[in-house]
Amino acid sequence: MDLILKKITKAYGKQTVLDDISHVFSNGIYGLLGANGAGKSTLLNIICGVIKPTSGNVYFDEKIIDSNLQFYYSNLGFLPQIFNYYPQFTGLEFLVYIGMLKGLSKKAAKDKGISLLSLVGLNNVEHKRINSYSGGMKQRLGIAQSLINDPKILILDEPTVGLDPEERVRFRNVISSLSNNKIIILSTHIVSDVEYIADEILILKDGKFKEKGTAENLLSTIKNSVWEFTQKGKTSIQSLSNFTLVNKKNTPEGIIFRVISNKKPNEQAKKVDPTLEDLYLYYFSNERLSR
Amino acid sequence: MIKFEIKKLINNKAAIGGVIIAILILGGIISTFFIGSQLEGGSSSDPIHGRQAIMLNQKIAEQHTGPLTDDRIEKIIDFRAETQNKEYRKKHFMDVFSWAVADKFIPENYQDKFYGSEKVSRKGVEIMPVNQLGTVIPPSKLKLGNFAPWYQLFSLMSASIILISVLAIYLCSSVFSGDESKHLMPLLLTTKYGRTKLTKSKLLATFIISTTIFVIVQLITIGIFGKYFSFSGWDTSIQLNLFWNIFNFPINMNFMQLLFWTIAVQYLGLMFTILITCFISSYTKNSSTSLAVSLLFYFIPLLLTIVFRSGIISKLLNLFPIVNSNVQKFVTNLSNPGQLLFNNVEANIILTSSFMIFVAIVGSVVVYLHVKKEKNS
């Protein structure tokens, strides 16, 4: 059962946020990368049937999702980017509530809730009120609620925001363990969240998927174009032309510049192995001077 | 699921604060209308006051209970003259029953003569015959009795229903908009039952909360009324509540019947109000807006009655709960059919009730469909 986007366009007034996007999602993990305001949340909300696209349709199991929302939602888990909890609920109560809304019996929701809370490492606070949770704990509760109906399609809008490095790793492991028979789409602007687990990475820019493919595919596009060089003392930004600056590191020896350029940018520059981070910055860096 | 919805609405500081304030106001209303009433007599330094005054008033009224006849009125006025002279005036005792009868049946120009400068005197004072009251029902078919406590009860109920409604609006107005302002709609709407069963649970939760408030407040007030005044006078004709001037009310009805009627009309009105509140809540984005709009909508017909005193708009305003929950206004309107849309009492009651039921049903269906199809553009 595939999830298919057909010619999705979304405009707010004159601003076109999504421009004629089509894509087929089969089982696997999809990493949606994009800068702030690129339209990631808009796209995910359209996929979930919360926002109406200006044109185009979303299909699941070969039917337009609106034709049988209840069926579609039975198969969906969604973590919106921002929402607030009912502060007076405990973590477990919240999961039971969402579980029941997703069609589980109270008992089943409770059992599933308890196991999910330990999956995300919240089992010691399951009976504490949510208003005593930290930001990262709330985020993990959000991940848990999206999983409670064991959904076929899992949509996570910036699931790793606020998680510490250890929790990030746990999250990645959880997600990759789930991906066998699910379509998982997660948005992020943190490349390392998806670098190793995503089966396909989608780079959203100017309303379109600018690039799509596995991490390796994408990296091959800039394989011979990433360079590093060191400069001593102050360097005026004007002198750095004809390439994309992706990183700048101060060291005792001077400033190490990491750049993307089709040509060798200067004499002392050395070719280095590209990372997805380079690719992301190549597309989204604010400090880009020219292509 | 309903349990969760109720918890969301009432298990928070603002809601509990609201309930506490409402309890305080209810205490104020009860003491104003019951304990502070004329039936209690004047100050506590008077020889007869408090419960004792109430019991004495009740005894006097019960002594003179019966069909409305010239004979009976005359007896009451004689009784008043005699008792006032003998002891009550000295004891500062307010005999509400005989005072009201004398006030109604002794024409204005004889009042001074009756009360005299030193003594109350029947001499040369004319009494209005009962058939000049203008009752639609023959006077002898009407029953005079202990009406004064009932007047207090219905005045209280006209005030307490406003408290009930405002508290219910306060607690329920965030039923949909609370989730919206927490940005929870995307999450809730994308669950299997988020667009269907959830809406029903929410509507049911507001129904349960408002019904509970209604039942508790009515039980408390009617219970205190029974304990304090007893239900003496329950079979008195409502036309002979001499404080109301509804002699031409066309249906034979006693206070107990009117009490049930009032409860039914007020309850329908509350359901109307709450469904409008749910409707507003589902179309607004945050709780304070829905609270403000709902309260405005609840009170606005009352403000409009000040602007439109007659004519079709004034008649239509009588359909709204804030107007028709006032018992005195409701029965007064029914006894002046010119004030209402139809010339016939039954037709007006049916119209008012079916209007409120109709709006409540349409309101819930609209809310249900609205949530079911909700999508941001």
Ligand SMILES: Nc1ncnc2c1ncn2[C@@H]1O[C@H](COP(=O)(O)OP(=O)(O)OP(=O)(O)O)[C@@H](O)[C@H]1O
């Ligand atoms: N309701 C709205 N009305 C008008 N413009 C909107 C609305 N919602 C989003 N936008 C615009 O659409 C664009 C995409 O927003 P969106 O939230 O989808 O971005 P995003 O990629 O999720 O960004 P972020 O990384 O910050 O979450 C932004 O320019 C935003 O200003």
Ligand SMILES: [Mg+2]
């Ligand atoms: Mg976003």
